Amino acid sequence: MRTIHAYLVRVLLLSPCLVVLSWLWMSPFAYPATPEEIGLKIATESKARDDGFGNFTAKQTMVLRNKQGQESRRQLRIKVLEVDDDGNKSLTVFDEPRDVRGTALLTHAHKHEADDQWLYLPALKRVKRISSSNRSGSFMGSEFSYEDLSAPEVEKFTYRYLRDEPCGDLTCTVCERFPVDKKASGYSRQVVWQDKDELRIWKVDYYDRKDAHLKTLTVGNYTQHLDKYWRAGEMNMVNHLTGKSTVLTWADYQFRTKLRDRDFSKTGLKRVR
Amino acid sequence: MRRRAVRYPLAFTAVWLAASIVAIEAHAEFELAAWDLSGRVSLEGRAFPQTGIDASQRSYTTGFVVEPKLYLEEAEGSSFTLLPFFRYDSVDSVRTHWDLREAYALLYGELGAGEWEVRLGVDRVFWGVAESQHLVDVINQIDFLEHPNGEVKLGQPMVHLTWTGDWGVLEFFGLPYHRPRIYPGRGGRLRFAGLVDRERVEYESRAEEWHPDFAARYSRSFGPLDVGMSVFDGTSREATLVCAPPACGGSAFPSVFIPYYSQIRQFGLDAQLTLDSWLLKFEAIHRSGERNPLGQEEGIRTALIQGGGFEDILGQYREEEYVAAVVGGEYTFYSVFDSTADVGLLAEWNYDERGRRALPRRQPMTLDNDFFIGARLAFNDVQNTEITAAFLTDASRETRNLGFEFDRRLFDQWSLHAEANLILSIDPLDVQYVGRRDGFYEFHLEYNF
Structure with a gap:
């Protein structure tokens, strides 16, 4: 009883x-719910909607522009593998500039501990384990940092919902996110605009450690893959401090290719061309 | 076809071309899934502020390098890479050389839960973690003509099998042919006081350069720790130089040394611990079988006086067993002073059990009790500008070297490299004392395609 x-x-x-x-x-x-709970919910939901993509490959072109309008180009190939219960594994191969052609970066992202990273240097055929704490550094001289280009794991931030507002033809939710590991990030906070229908990111404002508005990212040309997964076609990062900008264009998205876990090993890294 | 050094790459290329033609003929419907041609052309110059110890040595040289790379892919898991190398040198005809750096077929596939990989042909392999020297790295002969730092390697014919699983990576190497080290010619710098005989190469093994050498390596990552264990059994990549009359000693000048390659066995261990901005590194080897003339001067002198030949003098060289290690680390300050630049600091200690009887392994510097301190400034700008400084000092002797390097991309396909290698002081008791006047400046203008 x-x-x-x-x-x-x-x-x-x-x-x-x-x-x-x-x-x-x-x-x-x-x-x-509190603004913090709503923020976390949106982040969790965004991640959940991207679950199950398996793997994909794409080509990236970066056009770096300085204040005077001089341009410089970068060309990369990227392969991403989804990992259950942990961060993704990714392999980036540099095609241009030509002097770093064949150089490749292997990243095993983790949700809680630091990521593992290895760099392959084709001239020496050397695989070098590198420190992944350089998250705020510039990626190939562009306005994107390593941090900006890595998949934002839900666990790496705390969140706060701010407001809803129209963005183009859509309605967006505006949320702030704060890095959990403050030392590992170059930002004090980011403000993210996501549409309410598909939770695609359209804009991010980055605030540096002194809380000055450092950079703005605008995203567009979304395409949907496998009737589910949205991927950006163009990302434009503007640095308000230096007046420099970088446009990153994505092309040739291919989902669920023959990529396997073993392609993201140190042995696989030595095979890239 | 007089010289061994030239004969080898020619013969190997011919064999490969023939094999490729046969293979293509056999698959009449052979189709490429992907192919790619890339490479570099580099204009280079080197200047030595001091005259050489031998009057026939020149103080400056210019030249160029061509290094194209062809990649052919038949299907996923089956490709062929060809990477020939050619250097022209204006003063040293020996340094004008060519090599087949890579020419291998690569096959891989699934094996249970893991995978297998086969590389068949000529390839280059890098082992290790340290920067001041590469102790455990024994598969390839170094291209000593290119740079005395030993970073550039000759292609090595091999069968390389890799088996990867959750338990780590296991590799086996079958190395059927030995590439002797080539030393600069008469007009060239960065050589010993004497010349090294290019007609005569002596081996401990009766099979000479065809002695089958074997190597294996097991490596694994445990979170932040990367560990590798290796073993090599076969012909040493480092020559023991033997001075034998009549070409050496007495009235012969410059002396001509005969290179002799021992059969050695080496066990190696390398590890790196990556913690935040720290890289902590360790490499150690145990080697046996190498012969050393140092400390046997009296016996050698007696053999020479008694009119002994090559065998008698070599008989005085003692076979030895020793341990050598490198331990050190690297720390990087990212985005210093709110800029985009990174500053990396490096420090390593090199140890060799043989102490003063240590022989130079891969570079003219003997590293028996030597500290290496380095700094790397990476601007992370559009031009990828990088400056490095390296200081090498012997803790027990007055030998100190200082090096600077500068790299910058000029335009999308052009880049610039400049370096200074300064000998600050050198102890007269050092083996490398003969190279005391060989500090140099070098520049490259490189076009990448």
């Missing part, structure tokens, strides 16, 4: 919570 009684009490006590939880789940932007 006592156990049944205790059970009933527990059910009665818990049921309102369950109702609230399930209600929150169904309508992510519902009223009673």
